[in-house]
Amino acid sequence: MAVLSFSASIAEALVLGLATGPVCVASCGPVVLPWMLSQPQGVAAQSRQLALFLAARLAGYLIFAAGIWAAGASIPRSWMASSWVFGSIRILLAAGLLVYAAGWRRRRCASAGRPAALVQIGVSPRPKVEGAFALGFLTGVNFCPPFLVAGVRAAQLASLPGTLLFFAFFFAGTAVWFLPFVSFGFLRRTPAVVTVARMTAALMACWYVFTGISSLIERAVYG
Amino acid sequence: MASISSVPRRPAAYRGIGRSLLLTLPIALWSLLMFSRAFQQPDRAGWAGAIVVMLFMTFLFFMMMRTGTTYRWRRYFFVALGFLFPVGFIAALISVRGTMSIPIERMVAGDTPFCFMVIPMLIVPAALTRTIIFPGSILPTASNPHSIAVMIGLWLALSLVVGKAWCSYACFFGGIEEGFAAVARRPRIRRIDPRLRLVPWAMLIFIVALSAALFEPVYCTWFCPFKTVTEFARVRSIETAIQMGIFITLFVALVVVLPILTKKRTQCAFFCPFGAFQSLFNKINLFEIRFNRDKCVDCTLCQSACPTMAISADSVREGKTLLNCMKCGACVDVCKKDAAVWHLKGTRVALKPERARLLFLYGAWAMATMFGGSILGNSLATILHFLPWK
Numbered sequence: 001m002a003v004l005s006f007s008a009s010i011a012e013a014l015v016l017g018l019a020t021g022p023v024c025v026a027s028c029g030p031v032v033l034p035w036m037l038s039q040p041q042g043v044a045a046q047s048r049q050l051a052l053f054l055a056a057r058l059a060g061y062l063i064f065a066a067g068i069w070a071a072g073a074s075i076p077r078s079w080m081a082s083s084w085v086f087g088s089i090r091i092l093l094a095a096g097l098l099v100y101a102a103g104w105r106r107r108r109c110a111s112a113g114r115p116a117a118l119v120q121i122g123v124s125p126r127p128k129v130e131g132a133f134a135l136g137f138l139t140g141v142n143f144c145p146p147f148l149v150a151g152v153r154a155a156q157l158a159s160l161p162g163t164l165l166f167f168a169f170f171f172a173g174t175a176v177w178f179l180p181f182v183s184f185g186f187l188r189r190t191p192a193v194v195t196v197a198r199m200t201a202a203l204m205a206c207w208y209v210f211t212g213i214s215s216l217i218e219r220a221v222y223g
Numbered sequence: 224m225a226s227i228s229s230v231p232r233r234p235a236a237y238r239g240i241g242r243s244l245l246l247t248l249p250i251a252l253w254s255l256l257m258f259s260r261a262f263q264q265p266d267r268a269g270w271a272g273a274i275v276v277m278l279f280m281t282f283l284f285f286m287m288m289r290t291g292t293t294y295r296w297r298r299y300f301f302v303a304l305g306f307l308f309p310v311g312f313i314a315a316l317i318s319v320r321g322t323m324s325i326p327i328e329r330m331v332a333g334d335t336p337f338c339f340m341v342i343p344m345l346i347v348p349a350a351l352t353r354t355i356i357f358p359g360s361i362l363p364t365a366s367n368p369h370s371i372a373v374m375i376g377l378w379l380a381l382s383l384v385v386g387k388a389w390c391s392y393a394c395f396f397g398g399i400e401e402g403f404a405a406v407a408r409r410p411r412i413r414r415i416d417p418r419l420r421l422v423p424w425a426m427l428i429f430i431v432a433l434s435a436a437l438f439e440p441v442y443c444t445w446f447c448p449f450k451t452v453t454e455f456a457r458v459r460s461i462e463t464a465i466q467m468g469i470f471i472t473l474f475v476a477l478v479v480v481l482p483i484l485t486k487k488r489t490q491c492a493f494f495c496p497f498g499a500f501q502s503l504f505n506k507i508n509l510f511e512i513r514f515n516r517d518k519c520v521d522c523t524l525c526q527s528a529c530p531t532m533a534i535s536a537d538s539v540r541e542g543k544t545l546l547n548c549m550k551c552g553a554c555v556d557v558c559k560k561d562a563a564v565w566h567l568k569g570t571r572v573a574l575k576p577e578r579a580r581l582l583f584l585y586g587a588w589a590m591a592t593m594f595g596g597s598i599l600g601n602s603l604a605t606i607l608h609f610l611p612w613k
Contacts, residue, residue, distance in 0.1 A: 022351040026435040033432050195418055199425030200432075207433060214462075 009157065013166045016153070017173015020146030024174040027144035028057070030204050031093065031135050035100070036184045037197035046185035053136035054178060058171050060140015065167035068151050069160050084219055086143045090212030093138040097205035100131050101198045146174065237291030247285040249585065254280050254592050261600060272603035279303075279599070280592045287584060291577070293552030297591075298401060301391060304595040305398020309452040311602030316454055324457035330358040336454075337374040341443055343427060343500040344434035356438055381594070384586045386508025387501045390491060391549040392591045395598055396449045400490050404482035404530060411484045420492065420532050420547065423499035430496050442497075448473035448490060492531035492547070502546045510583040511566050512554060514542045515573040518562035525554035525563050542572065550583065 017024075032053060039049045150170045154163045187193065238246070254277040261273035283296040290296075316323050325335060335358045348356045355361060355371060363370040382389055390397055430442045444456070445466055451474040458464050477490035491498050505511070514525075519539060526534045533548040544554070554563045564576035565583060 026347070026351065026432075026438075030429070030432040030436055033428060037428075192421055192424075196421050196424045196428065199422060200428045203425055203429040204433075207429075 013169035021177030034200035043185035052132040056136030057140035087215035094208035101202035243288040268607035302402040307602035308395040347435040427496035
């Protein structure tokens with residue numbers, strides 16, 4: 001009986017993830033899109049970046065799941081209190097995007113005077129593993145409608161492993177929808193494409209700063 | 224920087240009057256057809272508006288034929304469209320609603336007039352969830368004939384015919400900044416970072432992604448400078464007040480001040496995401512501007528004259544404009560060596576460029592008359608209604 005119930009909740013998580021995946025893509029797209037566009041050309045390189053991003057997102061999901069399980073029945077109050085958390089997460093996300101968006105200047109200076117053949121557009125001296133990971137983790141713990149649905153359902157589960165598994169399978173369902181992002185590997189990386197990607201990241205960062213600060217002000221004013 | 228009006232390339236009379244009139248005849252007939260509905264109305268102001276616009280459009284086309292130049296005459300129409308569109312639009316809003324702001328209940332009822340600017344933002348949500356994220360009606364209604372389906376159909380058909388020339392022959396916003404850009408004799412700001420040309424593409428990705436995430440047309444809600452002179456959400460909260468502040472700031476900066484200082488269409492060149500989206504149609508459109516390398520002396524006059532920085536030194540070397548070329552004709556008119564030419568894809572460069580220009584202009588001017596001409600006619604009729612002699 002317990003096995004049946006467990007299988008049912010796993011299947012439910014997977015189906016929920018698959019069903020709400022488009023909304024997840026829409027929510028994380030503003031971060032993933034400029035990041036992937038700025039990364040080196042090729043399906044293998046893009047797959048690696050996407051895998052890192054998703055792994056970090058999974059880590060974010062599981063931490064969130066643990067929090068949800070701990071909050072348990074007092075979930076409505078914890079949502080109220082969490083506007084501080086979500087506001088701060090958005091500002092951190094903006095900081096991450098801004099650091100990466102400003103990176104082109106540093107790289108341009110670093111490559112100044114070098115033979116053109118040695119300067120590859122979009123490839124930094126060190127692989128940008130941290131970037132994909134940081135952005136993936138921050139989007140993983142960020143609030144979005146499918147997350148709320150999964151959170152409410154997971155909070156009803158009795159055990160911590162059950163909640164973690166529920167979120168892991170929910171994640172697996174949503175992750176399928178991210179696979180088309182690998183196709184950006186086919187897009188030719190010209191200086192213009194990389195510059196546009198960085199500009200987009202900067203614009204997105206401004207948006208997250210605005211919404212993050214608005215959220216914090218709202219919390220400070222209305223409690 | 225070369226001023227278009229100060230560098231006449233061709234002699235005053237490029238064609239004879241008779242031949243020019245003959246070439247203008249199709250446009251005159253088209254204008255008559257377009258405005259024939261106005262003459263069926265009892266409204267005398269509507270008649271007068273239609274007659275004036277019909278003559279205006281036909282005269283401008285005649286002058287294009289007679290002088291062999293394009294930019295100057297197109298600009299008269301385009302600036303008139305830019306400045307008169309808000310007159311008619313605001314008057315209509317005030318007569319129907321009593322205010323320029325749109326109340327939330329009208330939005331919910333789907334009474335928001337559709338604007339083509341929103342089109343790129345509709346695609347992802349429509350593809351993912353089969354939902355149109357605009358508070359308008361999909362099919363035309365009695366209160367809102369400019370429905371989503373009608374406007375998208377019209378825009379798509381015209382874009383296939385003229386490509387990005389939509390932005391210089393049909394857009395009812397671009398004329399305002401083109402008018403301000405024409406105010407100063409010389410630009411105060413000459414050096415503009417060419418990377419700014421890429422901002423519209425970044426804006427396009429930004430608003431498309433964010434619109435999908437938030438499920439609302441983000442550009443219209445937060446970033447459209449032209450909300451200042453059209454309609455906007457009623458200011459009822461701090462959020463709507465901030466939005467209004469952004470609209471006004473962007474309008475003043477990008478549509479008024481910077482065009483005067485740079486003599487460029489700064490909003491179109493460095494901000495408009497719809498313009499970037501529209502550039503994609505240049506890939507499939509038949510008409511383009513090319514540079515005949517045998518004649519080009521790299522004087523850079525064309526680069527200075529281009530109102531949207533759609534020509535770079537590299538692109539001239541390749542004999543092409545950049546993807547964001549609006550086919551306004553400024554570069555062709557200013558070129559003293561006849562190196563910049565109108566071109567029909569699939570033919571040899573500089574092989575009968577005037578024929579390519581004519582073919583393009585018939586399509587573009589027919590669109591301008593149909594789309595902009597009707598707006599001009601309505602706006603003029605609105606103004607005439609307010610005159611005391613009526």
